[in-house]
Amino acid sequence: MIVIPYVDKPHPLTGVTNAKFGIWLFLASEVMLFGALFSTLIILRTGSANWPLGSTELNVPLATINTIALITSSVTIVLAWASLKMQQIGRFRVYMALTLLLSAVFLVIKYFEYTHKFEHGHFPSTSTFFAIYFTMTGLHGIHIIGGMIVNAYLMGPGSAMWKKNPEQFTGRVECAGLYWHFVDLVWIFLFPSFYLL
Amino acid sequence: MTETTSWMPADAFAPRTAESPYGWGLPLNISTHGAGIDQLINILHWFCLALFVGWGLYFLYCLVRFRARPGHQPNPMLNHFKLPTFLEVGVAIFEVAILVFLAAPVWGSYKNDFPDEKDALVVRITAEQFAWNVHYPGRDGKFGKTDINLIDGTNTIGLDRNDADAKDDIFTINNLHIPVNKKVIAYIHSKDVIHSFFLPVMRVKQDAVPGMTNKVWFEANQTGSFEIACAQLCGNSHFRMRGQFLVDTPEAYQAFLVEEEKALSEASQ
Amino acid sequence: MSSHDSHAQGHHEMGFIRKWVFSTDHKVIGIQYAVTAMLFLLFGFFLILMLRWQLAHPNTAIPIIGGFLPESWANGGVMTPDFYNVIGAMHGTIMVFLGVVPLSVGGFGNYLLPIQVGAQDMAFPKLNMASYWVFFIGGVIMFASFFLPGGPAANGWTSYPPLSVVAQNGQTMWLLGMVFLITSSLLGSVNFIVTGVQLRTKGMSFFRMPLFVWAQLVTSFLLLLAFPPLEAAGVLQLMDRVFGSSFFLPSGLIVSGEKLTVSGGGNPILWQHLFWFLAHPEVYVLILPAFGIVAEVIATNTRKPIYGYQTLIYSMVFLGFMSFFVWAHHMFMTGMGTNLSNFFQATTMIISVPSVIILTTLLLTLWGASIRYTVPMLFALAFLPMFAIGGLTGLPLGLAAADIHLHDTYYVIGHFHYVVAPGTLFGLFAGVYHWFPKVTGRKTNVALGKLHFWISFLAINGVFFPMFFQGMAGVSRRLYDPMVYAHVAHSQGLTVLSSYCSFILGAAQFLFLANIIYSAFKGKKVESDNPWESTTLEWATATPPPHENFPTPLEVFRGPYEYGLTPKGYSPQHLQEA
């Protein structure tokens, strides 16, 4: 049968496990994806004559709550990983549940923001400002949903691996954490670009 | 032009003249800046041919001398003559020289040495799906205002005729007249999708991009009747966007202006 | 056996579905990629043969199949301009994204990379299977777009807006298909890099890896970092087409008479930047695996080590890195100023240096060799002069001054087809003939192989060499009826020559198909595990390699191409004594 090395132990020379190296490579491609969208935002903004001030079109207080929610979820997932390092599976489940709850809050706020805009007749076709706003925050939202699915799996059925191979499971949670921090990092730049400038 | 020429027409490699400007390979060049481009293309092709033949001979020699045959052993330690490194350095230096001393200046003059608008013929070329609209300023040398709401079947560039400057503006479709030995500045714009204004005999090509206006200049040094082509896929009739490009003697150009003005005054009655 | 094994299933008790359809074995996935890619290559090739007929005999019915095509494609058997543009767009898309890349990276890379580094499988087998099936969905979407109401995309494989946004055709399906194909390439490249770096067997240092593995690693970095910007641009164009945003639509557009009711403010040149930011690294993704395969085949059949092994590696890495800095040489005519275009002319000159070095080192490998003219070697040897023509004709296009006349003409089509057709495809043919004995345990028919080579070699030059003359004459590309322009009609003789050579080239490929299909089941059995007496690790496995490649992990003792240094003539990497 197939034996794939360095699934849970780091490689002696590179010092990283396969999964960690893989997730960093994936995040590198995500950096390029959002990089292209940010450069589109820059060119649309500098090219357009009447780019609205973010705070006039968008609800800044609501978005601030969203930012704090996402930052908090970033902390809870790293604490979830830390509790695994301290062999406390119970505390891990609590923190992971908190992470999922906070990301759900984020999505709900996003839902209200979107429906509020649709009622006011602001659609992607209204102006390039709303077009890039909906595209970037929408794609970011899809990444949040993707992360929630993975986190939910790791909290639920995935944690069965904890008994069989704790190191590999901790590695998986770490990778899910890295992805989640990246999604939070993208929002940290999205928030001022749209709402505050 | 629909009769199928014989497999290899007589003028395939014949010297290019105004009567038969086209064939296999570079067409006639009647533009002042075209000579530099043709020279660059020819030098590059002779350079590539020399490299290809040089390495080709080495290649064939190796295929014969080092083919596997009884009694022949591979000899990895066989020393290499030191030609390659000298050759590579030479090629690299030649490339840099071509770029700096020939390609960049020709490109620089094509893009930057715009003549003064006062002593040049200025035209506006607006590309649209499947035609070239040419707008001349007329005798007063000033372009009339255009308004996109006025655009309809005949007035395809929305020229506002009751604007003072627009009175004498001449507007033709698929028909560009320029006097010989006079610099021309063309402002190229598009109404719908990306086209590319291409004059093969003038070595001129400039994308017509909607939303921005590109400027290009050229000067013809020979008269004749040639073609405007579209070089960028712009829809299902991209192949039909053929325009007439006529380089007239000064008298013929004046005749063209007079004739257009007469048609204009009749139309305005 | 450090870790607790989570792959308990042996090879034998899996059913057909588990073993062949949803398999996580990199060799099976490699074969799945290769077969799907070859089918798409045939389909793309068949499309362009119809187009060549229209070019050679404008407005005459396509023989045999003209009558069967629907009215919107060919009324009375004569191809319509819309269908002509469909073929133009889909030929490019299918050959690049569904044919050559899946065959060279998905097929060869998946099959050989783990074995050549001594691993038992890819680092993430399930991810590898997912990457094939996401590619498969992308392929199905592209293929299905032919039968959907709007038909497939018809705006060139580059789909420049505003044409691609305002066009009433299957561009939306094209974008959806592209999103799947790009995601598949991303998943695949993560797998390749992690396997290549982490799973190398004992003794396999970076500078003992075969050049094929190096080429696949550099290619994977290009796929990983260059594809996402096109995915972003694809999403933007999807928003433009489906939700009416105007990222790429400037204000004040008048399409077929009416003002376009969009918010405007977009910039069509932004798409070109994002598209070519991917597309130039993409064309190096097309050529790098071919370098790897040709290097392997040349080393094996010249019976001597590759000349300048490390130079080749540094050149390939530098080529990969520089490929990100040259994209705007496709856009000299969009009205960019001299300082921007001078920068890109300079980087294009710089990037021609590693290509020349790679070609030179491969040519110098022939010096002092003992060349065996096997079928793979014929293709690998033909690759060298053909890639030379492809590379050299890139020079005039890279210099903006000459590009004025040559941009978007048949010169460009001749240039990139010389690099891709007699270049990459001949490299892939060499690879198929070279590793066929290891993959199937049977030999291909040599006579049929050589016949396929010579006809393809002559025909392919007949198709593409005349295009340089047409390009110099200013014949623009994507012209439905070549008789409209006088400067195009004059070289109609060349068009006819190209077309008939392409028909011959098409016929020659049936020799290849017959050879492959026949030999796979009825070819002569291979008598040894190392029929070419090669040194790299894939020849150290049984034939065909078992599920776990190496029952006992191998150790590597020397570089990959130690030929002609010992009386035996070659010293495989995994044997202790030379």
Add this chain to the structure above:
Amino acid sequence: MAAAHGHMGVHIKAYIGVFMALIFLTVVTVGVSYLHFSHGMAIAVAMFVATVKGGLVAAVFMHLNNEKKVIYWVLGLTAVLFLLLISIPMMLLCH
């Protein structure tokens, strides 16, 4: 186990500290936006604060403060290409 606790205890303090910093910086950047600086200054300040927040998340949460060389090489290459990608608007402007 105790050693693991002690070692992790230090980490957890760092995470809570960064958490506080991020919350504080969010409040700062929102507060600054209500002051309506000049256009250029507003962008500079907002981006500076965002970069600091991003740097904190990357360094502490994502453990980039002491990561392995192979990850730094990948991220270094990505950073170079990211800057190239962000320079596209500048190319379009000086078109």
